[in-house]
Amino acid sequence: MSKNSRDQNAFDKAALDYHRQEPKGKIEVIPSKPHSSQRDLSLAYSPGVAVPCMAIHDDPQSVYEYTSKGNLVAVISNGTAVLGLGDIGPEASKPVMEGKGLLFKIFAGINVFDIEINEKDPDKFIETVKAIAPTFGGINLEDIKAPEAFYIEQRLKEELDIPLMHDDQHGTAIISAAALINALEIAGKKIDEVKMVINGAGAAAIACAKLYISLGLDPKNILMCDSKGVINHKRENLTPEKLDFIAETEISTLEDALKGSDVFVGLSKGNVMSPEMLLSMAKNPIVFALANPDPEISYDLAVATREDVMMATGRSDYPNQVNNVLGFPYIFRGALDVQAKGINEAMKLAAVHALAEIAKEPVPEMVKLAYNVRDISFGKDYFIPKPFDNRLITKVSIAVAKAAMESGIAGKSIENFQEYENQLLDRMGRDEKLVRMMQNRAKANPKRVTLGNGEEYNILKAAQILQEEGIAYPSLLGSKRLIQEKMEEFGITLDIPIIDPNDDANKEARKKYRKTLWDKRNRKGINEYKSKRYVRQRDYFGPLMLEHGDTDALIVGFSKSYASVLKPILEIIDKKPGVNKVAAMMMILTDKKPLFFADTSINKNPTAEDLVEIARMAEYTVKSFAIEPRLAMLGFENFSAKADTSKKVAAAVKILHEKYPKMIVDGEIQPDFALNSDHLADYPFSKLGTNPANVLVFPNLESANLSYKIIRGMKAAQTIGPILMGLDQPVHVLQMRSSVDEIVNLATIAVLDAQTKEKK
Ligand SMILES: NC(=O)C1=CN([C@@H]2O[C@H](COP(=O)(O)OP(=O)(O)OC[C@H]3O[C@@H](n4cnc5c(N)ncnc54)[C@H](OP(=O)(O)O)[C@@H]3O)[C@@H](O)[C@H]2O)C=CC1
Ligand SMILES: CC(=O)C(=O)O
Numbered sequence: 001m002s003k004n005s006r007d008q009n010a011f012d013k014a015a016l017d018y019h020r021q022e023p024k025g026k027i028e029v030i031p032s033k034p035h036s037s038q039r040d041l042s043l044a045y046s047p048g049v050a051v052p053c054m055a056i057h058d059d060p061q062s063v064y065e066y067t068s069k070g071n072l073v074a075v076i077s078n079g080t081a082v083l084g085l086g087d088i089g090p091e092a093s094k095p096v097m098e099g100k101g102l103l104f105k106i107f108a109g110i111n112v113f114d115i116e117i118n119e120k121d122p123d124k125f126i127e128t129v130k131a132i133a134p135t136f137g138g139i140n141l142e143d144i145k146a147p148e149a150f151y152i153e154q155r156l157k158e159e160l161d162i163p164l165m166h167d168d169q170h171g172t173a174i175i176s177a178a179a180l181i182n183a184l185e186i187a188g189k190k191i192d193e194v195k196m197v198i199n200g201a202g203a204a205a206i207a208c209a210k211l212y213i214s215l216g217l218d219p220k221n222i223l224m225c226d227s228k229g230v231i232n233h234k235r236e237n238l239t240p241e242k243l244d245f246i247a248e249t250e251i252s253t254l255e256d257a258l259k260g261s262d263v264f265v266g267l268s269k270g271n272v273m274s275p276e277m278l279l280s281m282a283k284n285p286i287v288f289a290l291a292n293p294d295p296e297i298s299y300d301l302a303v304a305t306r307e308d309v310m311m312a313t314g315r316s317d318y319p320n321q322v323n324n325v326l327g328f329p330y331i332f333r334g335a336l337d338v339q340a341k342g343i344n345e346a347m348k349l350a351a352v353h354a355l356a357e358i359a360k361e362p363v364p365e366m367v368k369l370a371y372n373v374r375d376i377s378f379g380k381d382y383f384i385p386k387p388f389d390n391r392l393i394t395k396v397s398i399a400v401a402k403a404a405m406e407s408g409i410a411g412k413s414i415e416n417f418q419e420y421e422n423q424l425l426d427r428m429g430r431d432e433k434l435v436r437m438m439q440n441r442a443k444a445n446p447k448r449v450t451l452g453n454g455e456e457y458n459i460l461k462a463a464q465i466l467q468e469e470g471i472a473y474p475s476l477l478g479s480k481r482l483i484q485e486k487m488e489e490f491g492i493t494l495d496i497p498i499i500d501p502n503d504d505a506n507k508e509a510r511k512k513y514r515k516t517l518w519d520k521r522n523r524k525g526i527n528e529y530k531s532k533r534y535v536r537q538r539d540y541f542g543p544l545m546l547e548h549g550d551t552d553a554l555i556v557g558f559s560k561s562y563a564s565v566l567k568p569i570l571e572i573i574d575k576k577p578g579v580n581k582v583a584a585m586m587m588i589l590t591d592k593k594p595l596f597f598a599d600t601s602i603n604k605n606p607t608a609e610d611l612v613e614i615a616r617m618a619e620y621t622v623k624s625f626a627i628e629p630r631l632a633m634l635g636f637e638n639f640s641a642k643a644d645t646s647k648k649v650a651a652a653v654k655i656l657h658e659k660y661p662k663m664i665v666d667g668e669i670q671p672d673f674a675l676n677s678d679h680l681a682d683y684p685f686s687k688l689g690t691n692p693a694n695v696l697v698f699p700n701l702e703s704a705n706l707s708y709k710i711i712r713g714m715k716a717a718q719t720i721g722p723i724l725m726g727l728d729q730p731v732h733v734l735q736m737r738s739s740v741d742e743i744v745n746l747a748t749i750a751v752l753d754a755q756t757k758e759k760k
């Protein structure tokens with residue numbers, strides 16, 4: 001089996017495992033109201049529920065006030081044109097529709113019910129959608145084949161008064177039009193002069209062609225091809241939509257159509273464009289190969305064939321991803337927020353121009369960090385925004401909402417757009433964006449990460465994910481025999497280094513590590529005998545590997561107490577220059593925004609000076625995640641410094657204010673006040689203002705450790721860490737019995753540390 005087909009098989013298996021993992025699929029329903037007491041239940045259901053029922057009966061519009069309708073979209077398909085896979089049926093389309101639900105949620109905070117309808121007859125399909133429409137604030141039609149898709153969408157638009165869009169038509173048209181405007185500008189070509197070949201004459205292709213024409217493309221300059229070749233005057237039995245694109249030409253093949261053309265837009269099937277065809281196009285050709293999952297010509301082949309090609313695909317693993325994910329979350333967000341009666345041309349054009357403009361503006365640091373690039377700017381490799389760009393939700397949704405209001409189809413108005421922008425940004429905090437950003441940064445420059453306890457299932461699984469995802473080059477530390485036995489027992493195949501401190505192969509390593517240990521610790525209680533013995537133990541071997549550059553990062557501590565694993569690390573690894581203390585911080589991914597707790601694991605009873613160091617290190621580390629740190633120095637009193645603990649915290653705050661006046665830090669303050677803008681308003685003198693803190697520095701280890709352990713124990717939020725701060729090497733100690741996700745996340749942070757170290 002070739003490496004590529006092995007990789008493909010591994011990827012296919014990972015895709016099945018991902019979907020099959022409990023809870024199966026990708027979407028679940030979570031109650032959004034308290035439901036623990038008898039009173040809650042009597043409000044949520046009978047008798048309380050009758051009150052909003054009757055309120056809606058009296059005023060139907062109030063359904064937006066009392067139910068989830070206003071933020072609920074139906075993603076509906078009959079499975080007749082699923083991606084580029086064709087008519088695979090409603091059940092088989094469900095993973096795509098659930099996936100779309102996931103994207104709606106993570107990018108725009110919109111809830112989705114995916115609905116797969118077993119109905120190919122357009123009229124019956126329409127009746128079904130109409131019958132269930134009252135449930136929803138909007139409807140996204142998906143992967144319905146042409147020509148039925150045109151009729152279905154047209155009638156539903158006429159007969160329903162909620163935002164409705166066939167995404168394969170208009171989402172694709174909007175995103176690709178924005179990309180086209182920008183690509184033409186970079187290529188120095190004019191839309192009314194270019195010759196375009198559109199391969200595919202289905203839902204996406206026809207809608208794209210129409211939108212490009214409305215932007216100035218000359219219909220005479222389009223050659224459209226379907227599965228039978230160019231749509232020209234010789235063709236018979238064409239659908240009404242194809243009739244609009246008949247070309248007066250003798251050209252009948254894609255190959256001939258492409259000769260001398262400026263732009264190719266592929267919305268057909270994978271691998272139908274050859275290098276020869278690409279070579280026959282005009283200078284600086286624009287190629288949008290948008291079929292999913294395989295483009296009409298692969299990115300690598302296209303750029304290897306021609307240096308001057310301006311290339312986009314529908315895929316996330318190459319530059320210029322033209323995919324409707326850049327549009328539908330934000331178009332529906334804007335439309336829902338003004339209760340638009342539909343999605344009209346003005347709203348679509350507003351989205352096109354907003355998207356095109358974002359790509360031309362300087363790219364925010366957060367986006368660069370997310371993609372681990374020093375610089376990206378408008379040009380050949382970047383002419384359409386990237387999916388993890390926060391500006392999408394503000395700029396596109398606002399543009400769409402404004403267009404709906406101005407074109408008179410908004411059911412309600414937004415009065416204050418600044419406030420609306422803040423609400424949109426707030427929505428974006430409610431997901432695992434930070435984790436995705438960190439993983440993307442790691443993937444861009446993966447490092448060698450050695451994982452202790454290589455014989456544990458969770459460690460093996462984490463290593464597998466790190467390798468498959470390309471986040472790191474993992475290796476396992478431990479007994480080779482035991483690790484191999486366990487891999488076999490768990491059915492895990494992993495082709496990665498196993499480092500056994502006792503292996504004969506590591507004789508030379510043991511020798512040099514012993515010398516280092518001896519040099520560092522001979523006046524601190526380690527004699528020669530001990531140094532010989534210790535280098536055979538993995539708790540010492542791992543940090544020594546790191547110290548010698550034999551690995552880039554180390555993750556240990558899965559099965560032992562934190563203190564016992566930390567001891568050899570502190571004995572071997574130096575502190576960062578200028579740092580006196582080592583401390584640990586937990587990242588807590590709440591449903592609103594990430595919070596950071598310090599010091600959760602190392603300094604039992606820090607002095608005021610220690611707290612200052614901990615706060616400084618926490619500030620530095622949080623900044624490295626591209627988050628502005630706002631620190632609250634916690635106590636159980638607010639700005640009164642009566643108790644001894646409060647006095648200590650107040651003293652630390654005084655030093656911080658004097659020495660680092662630019663730091664956003666204040667206290668002593670109670671956590672519920674520090675996290676609540678209304679409560680903060682009672683202390684107008686505070687450096688936090690009314691903007692809640694995101695970094696909580698606790699007065700002692702017990703309070704920090706117990707606080708995060710309660711959160712972890714209750715599974716109230718995902719926790720990542722402890723992130724070890726102050727050491728000169730990328731090493732982190734796991735919480736005992738960490739989950740696979742926790743290990744992967746901490747290893748990801750270790751890769752980022754190693755990248756930072758490399759840059760220095
Ligand atoms: N990147 C993105 O954001 C998006 C990409 N797409 C991709 O576009 C493609 C089409 O989707 P959609 O329009 O919804 O599907 P449809 O089923 O509506 O249309 C498919 C079209 O492709 C044509 N076609 C099939 N094989 C060939 C071929 N060898 N040469 C030329 N044309 C061919 C069909 O021709 P005929 O009419 O003769 O049957 C038909 O016109 C899919 O691969 C899909 O993944 C779609 C939406 C968004
Ligand atoms: C992206 C998408 O909607 C498709 O390929 O069908």
Ligand SMILES: [Mg+2]
Pocket residue numbers: 083142143167168
């Ligand atoms: Mg689709």
